[in-house]
Amino acid sequence: MANLDVRIASRYLIETTLSRIATRVRIPVPMRGTTVENIWGRIRMNYRHKALWLCTAAIAMSVPAVVQAQDEAAVAANEAGSDEIIVTAQKREQNLQKVPVSISVLSASALSDNRVNGLEQLSQVSPSIGFTNSANTRGQGLSIRGIGTLNFSDGVEPSVSTVIDGVVIGRSAASFFDFNDIQRIEVLRGPQGTLFGKNSSAGALNVVTEKPSLYDSSLEASASYGTFNDVRLKGTGSLVLDEGRAALRLSGFRSTADGIITNTFNGKKLNNADSWGVRGKFLFEPSDATSIYVIGDYGESNRDCCVSTVRSVLPTTTYYNGQTRAALLSAQHLGPLNREVTIDGEPFNRQKTGGASVEINTELGGQTITSITAYREFRVFDNNDADGVSLPVASVNNARQKQQQFTQELRLTSPSGEPIEYVVGLFYFWQDVVSQTQVKGNLVVNLPAGQYLGNQVDRDITTKNVAAFGQLTAHPTDKLSLIGGFRLTSDQSVAHFNRTILPGALAVMPSLGGPVYMSPTLKATDTDFSYKLGAQYQFSPDIMAYFTYTRGYKGPALNLLNNLTAATVNSGLAVLKPEIAQNWEGGLRTTLFDRMLTLNVTGFYETFTDFQAQTYSAALTSFQLTNAGKLITQGVEVEAILRPVDGLTLTGNLAFTDTEVRGLVLSCYPGQTAAQGCQTGNRQDVSGEALTNAPKWAYSINANYGADIGNNLRGSANLAYTYRSQVFFSYRDPKTIQPGYGLLNGRVSLETQDGRYRVSVFGKNLTNKHFASFIGTGLLDTSATGAGYTQLLTPDAFRTFGVEGAVRF
Structure with a gap:
């Protein structure tokens, strides 16, 4: 009944x-x-009705099916099965199916099977993640649910936080590293400031690396070779120093690959890969109540990148000496498949990243006290030839940057399973960023030989963030849980900006630089109270539903772009308002048919007020910072895992994300007419448009099968397909459309049944689907009637094959 x-x-x-x-x-x-x-x-329907509609739809469409499934299937009583996924999204170890947060978990095997080697490739296995490429790592950006920060200013922090082994990474560029010895990556969608704090108004990536084992020593190594002379070497050793008490783990990698772009000016291959890194860990547990975990890491990346190739040119573009852009690039096969450039400048990106952390956990009266102390440092020296031709129009556009950060987190965590569970803590963050940029070239002026225009910009910014946070979960009944969380944050940033004439230059360079200017000390301070409220209901051991409301926050930002002016500072526009996020979210977590099927559905409605945005004006050839009035992202996320027979696992992930921007006015795109929305003053209001590089539909399907095949051998195969629908890279500009595309990856492996030896053959983008990771206008290649366009390509845009061997002892 x-x-x-x-x-x-x-x-x-x-x-x-x-x-x-x-x-x-x-x-x-x-x-x-x-x-x-x-x-x-x-x-x-106002925005609250929309939130309720999305979450109700997601849950209501799923509850009847799963209730009926429970009636028809015998549910296993043991919830701690071997397929259980453990996450730390709430600062304690929990079964993923019991956590009231929208999460997708990427295991080490999932990353390896799809040859995902860095954050920039995560969109190939996690549909809700986006990545926008740039001329250097400082300008690259990640997004979640279509929301993310793509910005060159040292004074603007990311909206998607990256946390590695409990340590927040302060700069986006320092987050782009080669994956090595990774245990899992938790993709936390929506505002995560309550527990993850800094830079997580849109979401967080919680990266967890492998810990040393206190009981088993081991040694693992792998080597692979693929298309473009892609060579990757990895090694990991875990050594028990005192069984049950102390252990050491060391890992390292080396990765090289030829560039996929040829510079016809000198024959050099560009956009290559060349990186290496090491990580050491020491785990010491002097007693059952206390553990000390020390981590140190260092890595370098030395790439000749990141150049854009030309898709099209404007026939009328003529340089200072009378040469046309079309004539200078006539030897190239322009278009979406162009893999050639003709440039006289030297593109490069030299990056060094390292740091150390100490995590101490100790139990006191049943409570766990956690302290994480960390220091990290990031250095980069990069340059790009912005003009894209073999003339010194703007052949030098470089930056030297050094970032240092110190963090201290102190938490008190209650035992699990109590009527009231809580996590409370304090957090301190200090960061100092010092950078120097230089621009050099003739631009549009025909100067005597040896003379040039140029600017040098010196700037620094120091940021302090102090916060008190907590989350409490009360269990008034065995099935009902009530959730409340908060974060009280104090932000302070102080910056200096000085633009001078580049030593040896004849005069300043307009647009990319500007007149000599030293700003007064720039300051931004703010205090904010963000919070989370929700309820969770456990219908049965294998069916859980939740609804939460979260108010997220990202502190004020400072405009430190090269073209900063006195007018911008004096008007107060150099200080951007804080970014406020509000997220209504409902979800259903199910495990069905005797644990054969895991099905999770989430509906969400999320708004961002005063989003800190960077736009580009082709007419002014410069970037601009502004607060967008409002961003909206709403949709549904589905994750499914099916294990129909022994050895076969099928997974599917779907993200439907409907985005909209309101109150954002920016420069018209080249050639835009009044009928197309270009208003007086070359401005357009893009209210009602979808966000850039935010696909409405994205999904991934993965099949993995493994079985013993005799002679002490085991075979396995993996096939994965990922699809992302059409996006604009620039608002309304039809020339920046990237059509929808799908990527098919495959891997076949043969290994000994004891797991000691393995050989694999793999292929990526097997159907050879070409796509651009960014499309934009060419520098100075614009007019009132239109423009020429450039693109950024990665090796993933081409079919590749390879082989890998691995050993384990």
């Missing part, structure tokens, strides 16, 4: 939800009676 009541209620919930959907999208759906459509047709 109880199940019958649930089904009746569920059917009513579905009909009500379908009525909402029909009204929302204005699709006529036949209904019995007339009241449902009439009632909902009179409702004007």
